[in-house]
Amino acid sequence: MTNTDWANKDFYRVLGVSKDASAADIKKAYRKLARANHPDSNPGNAAAEERFKAVAEAYDVVGDEEKRKKYDEMRTLFGSGYGPFRPGTGSPEGQPFDLGDIFGGAGGPGGGLGDILGGMFGGGGAGTRRTTRSSASRRGADIETTTTIGFTDAIDGVTVSLRLASEAPCPDCRGTGARPGSMPRVCPECEGVGMRAASVGGAFTLNETCPSCRGRGMIVDDPCPTCNGSGRGLSDRTIQARIPAGVRDGQRIKLRGKGAPGEHGGPAGDLYVVVRVKPHPVFGRSGDNLTITVPVSFDEAALGAEIKVPTLLGVPVTVRIPAGTPSGRTFRVRGRGATRKDGTKGDLLVTVEVQVPAALSDEARAAVQAYREATGGVDLRSGMFAS
Ligand SMILES: [Zn+2]
Ligand SMILES: [Zn+2]
Secondary structure: OOHHHHHHOOHHHHHOOOOOOOHHHHHHHHHHHHHHHOOOOOOOOHHHHHHHHHHHHHHHHHOOHHHHHHHHHHHHHOOOOOOOOOOOOEOOOOOEOOHHHHHHHHHOOOOOHHHHHHHHHHOOOHHHHHHHHHOOOEOOOOEEEEEEEOHHHHHHOEEEEEEEEEEEEOOOOOOOOEOOOOOOEEOOOOOOOOEEEEEOOOOOEEEEEOOOOOOOOEEOOOEOOOOOOOOEEEEEEEEEEEEOOOOOOOOEEEEOOOOOOOEOOOOOOOEEEEEEEOOOOOOEEEOOEEEEEEEEEHHHHHHOEEEEEOOOOOOOEEEEEOOOOOOOOEEEEOOOOOEOOOOOEOOEEEEEEEEOOOOOOHHHHHHHHHHHHHOOOOOOOHHHHOO
């Protein structure tokens, strides 16, 4: 509802009284019409409801001495007094006519007529207000938890059972906060509504949380010893959570809607799972790639070889080592790494490490001696002593 609508209306006609009716007559007319059109007596009758609102709106203005005076002044200002208001029309003095002034003076903060009517209807009865208040839905809280999974499960993805402790009504007092066997009593200050009207000046009121019961509507004289009267407790629940393939150690995974349940139909919160990944005895991770270090002999590195390398899935792959491969060189085996988000796979990075035998047979010793003689005279470190 806008102020323009407000100015277009003939509140006297709505109430069926003359412009110079007495305050008592206006009140009498309003009561009669409000009773006749009250939604409680006309369930499902939209027309009656409309009339009821119009009557309440009219009485809100002309039933108040101060506002009625300003309303009358405004109507006079526009000539006939009852002609339709044209938006954008200036006052005779050429000043833009600001309807906000009318309410600004009388109403204080919180303004618009819609708010006023809203408060009025909300305040019509305790029952109405209670419904409005308790139907406010609230989103559930976010929860964070940690889980540890195996190395292979991190690569493939896994479904884990998570035990979550979340807020729930105290089991001993079933959420009332009162000692079992006793009952909380209805707050006398707000009559159980949890809200009370606070005057902010003039005929205008705002609802505020009841200070006596802090909005609960109930007062606990003998608090429940388990929850100290808060009515809150913890409950355990176990959920199944899917950890996606390719998760890394320390990664935080968001599971939408798996957090604490919402209240009054509100959505559930989210669950965050911090994933710890156990190390593997053979394989390591480097992003989407798997890593492995394999030993090779000197002759394999020097002469070249085809070596069998294990993969995480158990089927070995053959890696060709070219002749003259230095220790520490890394070879890439495509598609044998961790699964990426898009379903493709990273690579397996195979690093070779030349092993020196701790002991040699007589035959092997003779062969290495022969090798030394065959390569005699080459000093690998000569370049380090340039002088
Ligand atoms: Zn209260
Ligand atoms: Zn309790």
